[in-house]
Structures are given as C-alpha cells and as structure tokens.
Amino acid sequence: MRHPRILVLAGSTRGGSINARLAAAAVKELALADAEITRISLADYPLPIYNGDLEDENGVPEPAKRLARHFLTHHGILMVTPEYNASIPALLKNTLDWMSRRGAVGEPYESPFRNRVFAVAAASNGQYGGIRALMALRPILELGLGAAVIPEQLALARAQDAFGENGSLCDDRAADLLRQVTARLIREAVRYTL
Numbered sequence: 001m002r003h004p005r006i007l008v009l010a011g012s013t014r015g016g017s018i019n020a021r022l023a024a025a026a027v028k029e030l031a032l033a034d035a036e037i038t039r040i041s042l043a044d045y046p047l048p049i050y051n052g053d054l055e056d057e058n059g060v061p062e063p064a065k066r067l068a069r070h071f072l073t074h075h076g077i078l079m080v081t082p083e084y085n086a087s088i089p090a091l092l093k094n095t096l097d098w099m100s101r102r103g104a105v106g107e108p109y110e111s112p113f114r115n116r117v118f119a120v121a122a123a124s125n126g127q128y129g130g131i132r133a134l135m136a137l138r139p140i141l142e143l144g145l146g147a148a149v150i151p152e153q154l155a156l157a158r159a160q161d162a163f164g165e166n167g168s169l170c171d172d173r174a175a176d177l178l179r180q181v182t183a184r185l186i187r188e189a190v191r192y193t194l
Contacts, residue, residue: 002190002193003034003035003036003193004035004036004075004076004186004189004190004192004193005035005036005037005038005073005074005075005076005189005193006030006035006036006037006038006074006075006076006077006078006185006186006189007037007038007039007040007070007071007074007076007077007078008023008026008027008030008037008038008039008040008077008078008080009023009039009040009041009042009077009078009079009080010022010023010041010042010079010080010081011042011079011080011081011082011088011089011091011092012042012081012082012089012091013041013042013043013091017082018082018123018124018125018156018159018160018162018163019080019081019082019122019123019130020041020080021123021159021163021167022080022121022122022123022154022156022159022178023039023078023080024039024167025163025167025168025169025178026078026080026121026178026181026182027039028167028168029178029179029182030078030182030185030186033182033183033186035076035182035186035189038070038074040067040070042091042092042095044063045063045064045066045067045095046063047061047063047064047094047095047098048061049090049094050094050097050098055101055103059103060098060101060103060104061098064095064098064099064101064104065103065104065105067095067099067104067112068099068104068105068112069105069112071099071112071113071116072105072110072112074116075116075117075189075190075192075193076116076117076118076119076185076186076188076189076192077116077117077118077119078118078119078120078121078181078182078185079092079118079119079120079121079137079141080120080121080122080123081120081121081122081130081133081134081137082122082123082124082130082133083122083124083126083128083130083131083132083133084133086132086133086136087132087133087136088133088136088137088140092137093140096140096141096144096145099112099113100113100144100145111145111146113141113145113146113147114146114147114148115192116147116148116189116192117148117149117150117185117188117189117191117192118141118147118148118149118150119149119150119152119153119181119182119184119185120134120137120138120141120149120153121134121153121154121155121156121178121181122134122153122154122155122156123156123159123162124155124156124157124159125158125159125160126157126158127157127158128155128157129154129155129156129157129158129159130155130156131155134153134155148188150181150184150185150188151184152177152180152181152184153181154174154177154178154181156169156174162174
C-alpha cells in the first residue's frame, strides 16, 4: 500500500485553539498509520474578504493560490473547524470561497476539491462538540465544491477538558472516534495514490 499524503488544517488561528489541538491529535493518529502528513495554519494564508470586484481588479490573491496548490498535492484533507453561531467561522468559509475561484489554479484547470477525499472534525467547549459546524461544512464541501467527504466525523464536546498533557484525547470513546476518522480517511485517500 502506498502512503497517502494527508493535509491537516484547523479553521481557527486563535492562540490555544482547541480545534488546533484536535488537529494536532489527528496528526499523531495519522503518523501512527504511516501517512505522509502536512499540517498548515490558515494564519499563513491571509486573505481579504471575498469580493468579485476585487477579484476582477487583482485576480485571486497569492495565498489562495498557494493553498490551492497544497490541496492539489495531497490525496486527503482533514478540516477541523470551530463552531460560530451554529455554522463555520468566516475565516474558513472565506478561504474556501477564494480557493473555489478558477484563478486559484493555473490552466488546465483542476479543482482543488475534486479527486481527493475529505474528513471533517470539530471541537467545542459546549455539549454538542461543534456538530452544527460540521452540518454546515459538509454541504459546502460536497454540494458547493464537489468534494467527497467520508461519513465518519468527530464532534468533540467539552473540549476544554478533553486533552491530556501529551495532547492526546483523554476520553476513550472520543479517541476511538478520532482513530476511525483518520483510518477511513487514509483508506479512502489510498485510492487516489494509485
């Protein structure tokens, strides 16, 4: 079996983000399964709020192009998102909007969302674990962008108490769910390495 290349990103750039911590825990699981992992921060890809006039005047910003190239060079992508007002944060939505523009990749055009597999996870200090953000993110990826998203997902509730000192998940059920998500992501991503 070839080792798939997996990109991991959190939809939050806040210091001490629980979603960044969950992304880090996922990276450990992916590494145990011998995936080739790239973890990025959206802080390294600053983008203006999407505006069609801005795109017409200046084209797609270089950070969106760099991020689209990252997506294109990976077989699987894991997005870990916070929940803001029962949806995903503006940072993540804006990033996806810029990346969806044809100018984000060169010619011939290749969508950064198709022909690779996605997994989604969320962490929240509340009791629902960001499930509403995942319910909002799935249709954006699947219906809006044509991405294939695996059915397994993790909504980590009460995340402020979910991590041990080594960054792993304390709760056995949550840790098992994370293993299921990462294992399925790898299995599906392997198909794109062939």
